[in-house]
Amino acid sequence: MALIGYAQTQGWLGAAANTAVQTQPGLYSIERFVDGDTIVVNMDGKKETIRMIGVDTPETHKPNSPVQCYGPAAAAFTKNLIGSSNVRLAADSKSTNRDRYDRLLRYVYLPDGRMVEQELITNGYGFAYLDFPFDKSGDFARYQDQARAATKGLWGNCKPYRLDSGRWQTNNQ
Numbered sequence: 001m002a003l004i005g006y007a008q009t010q011g012w013l014g015a016a017a018n019t020a021v022q023t024q025p026g027l028y029s030i031e032r033f034v035d036g037d038t039i040v041v042n043m044d045g046k047k048e049t050i051r052m053i054g055v056d057t058p059e060t061h062k063p064n065s066p067v068q069c070y071g072p073a074a075a076a077f078t079k080n081l082i083g084s085s086n087v088r089l090a091a092d093s094k095s096t097n098r099d100r101y102d103r104l105l106r107y108v109y110l111p112d113g114r115m116v117e118q119e120l121i122t123n124g125y126g127f128a129y130l131d132f133p134f135d136k137s138g139d140f141a142r143y144q145d146q147a148r149a150a151t152k153g154l155w156g157n158c159k160p161y162r163l164d165s166g167r168w169q170t171n172n173q
Contacts, residue, residue, distance in 0.1 A: 027086035027111065035060045036074030036126055037117075038103065041087065051103035053092050054140045055117040056129040058154065058170045069158035069170040074125040081119055085111055094133040107136075118143060124153020127160075127168040144168075 028041035028048075036057030039050050058068035060075050089106040091097065099105055108116040117136075120126035121143040128140035148155045158170040 027088055029086050030082060030084075033075065033079045033082075036071065036078045036120065039078070039082070039087075039108065041089070049101075049103040050089060050106050050108065051099050051101075052117050052120075053095055053105050053107050054129050054134050054136055055120050055126040056167070057120060057126040058158075066172040068172055070125065070154035071170075073153070074120065077123065077125045078116065078120065081116060082108075082110065087111075087116070092134045092136070094135055096132075122147055122152075124148075124151075124155050126154075129167070131165070131167060 028043055031040040031042050031047050033039055034049070037052045037055050039052075040047050041050055042048075057074035057078075058071035059065050060067055060071040088109040088111070089104075090109065091106060095105050097105060110116065117126075117140065121128055121140055124147040128137070128144040130137055130141060147153065148160075154160060154170050160168050160170050162168055
């Protein structure tokens with residue numbers, strides 16, 4: 001990857017390197033953005049719904065539920081963060097492959113290596129979703145504690161509260 005980083009700074013060679021990074025196997029194009037923590041990708045010609053592991057963003061259009069505070073902001077953040085980039089998906093050794101809605105559970109990475117889930121939690125657009133075991137749960141809990149202490153995003157603009165289950169949620173808009 002260091003060679004690609006170097007090549008990206010070298011004019012036409014940089015353009016070729018960027019194209020190579022965007023089209024390399026293992027990167028998937030976005031078909032659509034569902035909300036802040038769910039996307040649909042084109043996986044070898046098949047549309048696959050991806051639920052991001054370990055993050056829960058406020059609801060924007062869950063059936064029979066009102067829009068929650070910071071839900072639209074979280075959805076816009078995810079859309080702007082990923083943009084037209086292709087994404088790399090990674091499974092988790094402690095997580096199941098699919099959730100009860102048959103969505104593929106994956107970490108989502110940008111071509112530059114940043115993890116979308118980490119960006120959401122660190123910037124206060126989502127909560128660490130710690131109900132199920134996953135490899136990065138300790139890191140995600142720490143990112144959430146830091147965002148909460150700094151009143152970032154929903155922590156400073158909403159009234160997050162804990163459910164009896166221990167999960168965090170925001171108030172309705």
